[in-house]
Amino acid sequence: MILGIDTSSALTSVAVVDGDLVVAEGGHLDPRRHAEVIGPLLADVVGRIDRGDVTSVACGVGPGPYTGLRVGIASALALGAAWGVPVLGVCSLDAVAAAELAEHPGSPVTVAVDARRSEVYWARYDGSGLRVEGPRVGPADGVPADVVGRHPTGAWVAWRVQALLAAGAVPPSGEVPLDAHGEDSGATANALAGATLLPPRPLYLRRPDAVASS
Amino acid sequence: MTTDAPVVLGIETSCDETGIGIVRGHELLANEIASSVDEHARFGGVVPEVASRAHLEAIEPALGRACATAGMRLDDVDAIAVTAGPGLVGALLVGVATAKALSVALGVPVYGVNHLASHVVVDELQHGPLPDPTVGLLVSGGHSSLLLVADDVSTITPLGQTLDDAAGEAFDKVARLLGLPFPGGPWIDRIAREGDPRAIAFPRGLSGPGDRDRYPYDFSFSGLKTAVARWVRAKEAAGEPVPVADVAASVQEAIVDVLTARLVAACVEKGVGTAVIGGGVAANSRLRTMAEERCAAAGISLRVPRPDLCTDNGAMVAALGSRLVRDGVPPSPLDFVTTSNLPVTRRSW
Numbered sequence A: 001m002i003l004g005i006d007t008s009s010a011l012t013s014v015a016v017v018d019g020d021l022v023v024a025e026g027g028h029l030d031p032r033r034h035a036e037v038i039g040p041l042l043a044d045v046v047g048r049i050d051r052g053d054v055t056s057v058a059c060g061v062g063p064g065p066y067t068g069l070r071v072g073i074a075s076a077l078a079l080g081a082a083w084g085v086p087v088l089g090v091c092s093l094d095a096v097a098a099a100e101l102a103e104h105p106g107s108p109v110t111v112a113v114d115a116r117r118s119e120v121y122w123a124r125y126d127g128s129g130l131r132v133e134g135p136r137v138g139p140a141d142g143v144p145a146d147v148v149g150r151h152p153t154g155a156w157v158a159w160r161v162q163a164l165l166a167a168g169a170v171p172p173s174g175e176v177p178l179d180a181h182g183e184d185s186g187a188t189a190n191a192l193a194g195a196t197l198l199p200p201r202p203l204y205l206r207r208p209d210a211v212a213s214s
Numbered sequence B: 001m002t003t004d005a006p007v008v009l010g011i012e013t014s015c016d017e018t019g020i021g022i023v024r025g026h027e028l029l030a031n032e033i034a035s036s037v038d039e040h041a042r043f044g045g046v047v048p049e050v051a052s053r054a055h056l057e058a059i060e061p062a063l064g065r066a067c068a069t070a071g072m073r074l075d076d077v078d079a080i081a082v083t084a085g086p087g088l089v090g091a092l093l094v095g096v097a098t099a100k101a102l103s104v105a106l107g108v109p110v111y112g113v114n115h116l117a118s119h120v121v122v123d124e125l126q127h128g129p130l131p132d133p134t135v136g137l138l139v140s141g142g143h144s145s146l147l148l149v150a151d152d153v154s155t156i157t158p159l160g161q162t163l164d165d166a167a168g169e170a171f172d173k174v175a176r177l178l179g180l181p182f183p184g185g186p187w188i189d190r191i192a193r194e195g196d197p198r199a200i201a202f203p204r205g206l207s208g209p210g211d212r213d214r215y216p217y218d219f220s221f222s223g224l225k226t227a228v229a230r231w232v233r234a235k236e237a238a239g240e241p242v243p244v245a246d247v248a249a250s251v252q253e254a255i256v257d258v259l260t261a262r263l264v265a266a267c268v269e270k271g272v273g274t275a276v277i278g279g280g281v282a283a284n285s286r287l288r289t290m291a292e293e294r295c296a297a298a299g300i301s302l303r304v305p306r307p308d309l310c311t312d313n314g315a316m317v318a319a320l321g322s323r324l325v326r327d328g329v330p331p332s333p334l335d336f337v338t339t340s341n342l343p344v345t346r347r348s349w
C-alpha cells in the first residue's frame, strides 16, 4: 500500500492506494489552508488503514505555489521518518496527465495549474503519457489550447509512484534529476519525460524574489 | 507516557534556524540546529522564501540527527511540540506540517506553542524550574519584549515591547552602516571590545521627560539608528575616518543600557526577585556583564541560558511542550492555525 499526498494546487489531498483500489481518501479545497487541513485529513486516512501495511509514501513535488507545496512534502517526509519507509516524489502534473490518459487513452494533453501572478505551471504529454515539454511556469495565455485544469490528487500521485516502481524505477539517490529551478541540469531523457522517481524536494521553477544588498 | 518526565520532541522553524530538540522532563537530550543565516547574508537580512526553502531541506536530516544524539527512535517520543507563532508564516508552516504528520504517524499529541514563552521556559533545562514570578527579557532580531511570568509559568503578561525595531535589528542596521556583515550583533560585540563605550553619547530611546510614565517598559531603537547614520555621515563629509570600534562600543552601550535599565526597573517595581534573559541578543557579552552588575546591585537573581539555548532552537520548544504535558494542558487540535502574531499570553493553541 502506498500513501499519497499532493498539495501543489488549492486541493490538499491524501489517499492510500493498494493496486487499483483506493483504500482511503480525503481532500479539502482551499488555496490558503493546507497546513491547517492536512492534520485532520492525515488522521482520518491513517485511522482507516493498518499503518504497518504502508510500504512507501508518495508525494507530488509540484510545481505549485510554494507554501502549500512545502506543507505536503514536509508531511510526507515526517510520515516516512516515523514509519521508516521511503518517501518518493513525482511531478504533480504527471499525476494529472496519467489520470487524463486513463480516461482518454491515446490522447495528447497539456496539464496546467494556477501559479498566481496570472501565470500557470504547465507540461505537455504525448498519447502514451510521456512528458514532451515542461514542467514550466509562464503566462496562462501562452499555454496550448487543450489544457486540463484538474487538481493533482494523492491517489494519482500514489498510482504514479506505484507504476514507476512496477516499471523498475529505483528510489532517487538524493540528487534532483530535474532541475528545481527549471533550468538545464543535464537531466536524463527519462527524467525529462517523467519516467523516473524524484526526490521529495519541490520543483520551484522560480528563484526566490530577493535582491542582494550591495 | 510518564507525565512527570515526558519525552517531548520540539520543532522550531519560525525564522532562519531549523531546530529539533528532545527533552525528558527538564533534561535536555538533543538540540540539533541547522542555520540558513549564511544564505541570507548577501541580502543583508532574512529573506522569508529563502528561509522556508532551507527549512524544508534541513528538517528531516535534523530529525534523524536529534534522535541519534538522544539515543532513541521517533517511536520513543511521548509528545510533539512545535512553534506555531509568532514568526515568518511560510517558515513556520514547514515545522507545523512536520509536527502534525509526526503526531498522526506516531499516535502522540501535538502542541502548537508560543515562541516567546519558549524563550523563557528554555532556561529550566539549564538552571531548573523558574521561580514564581519571574521577569523575562526577550531580545533578538525579531523581538524585544519584557514579560511578567507568573503562576508557575502559566500566566505570561506582556509588560512592554519595542515600538519599532527589535534590538537585534538595531545591531544589524548599525553594522550595515559601519560596513560590517550580517548578522551584525556578533560583529558589533567583537569590534566594540577595541572601542570606548563613552566616546559618543548616542540617544537612549524613550528616556525623555514624560516617556518614562507613558512607556515604562517599552523600547525604541529606530532613533538610535538614525543618530548613528547622521553621525557617520557627518564624519565622512568632514573627510575624517570613522572610528568604527568607538561607534560600535557606543551603540552597544546605548542599546544594552536601555535593555538592562528597563529589566531592573520592571523587577523592582513589580517586586520580582528573578530575571531571565533569552533570545539571540542574550549572547551579547556587554549585555550579560551589565545585566549581572545591575541585577546584583538591585538584589535580583539573574538567569541567562548558555548561548545555544538563547538563540532560536528546538530544545526551547520541547521544554515548553514538556511543561504543558506536565501541567495537564490539553493538546492542540490537529487543525490549529499558524499565526505571525500569536499573543504571548497564549502558551499554546
Ligand SMILES: [Zn+2]
Residues within 6 Å of the ligand: B115, B119, B140, B142, B279, B280, B311, B312
Ligand atoms: Zn526567537
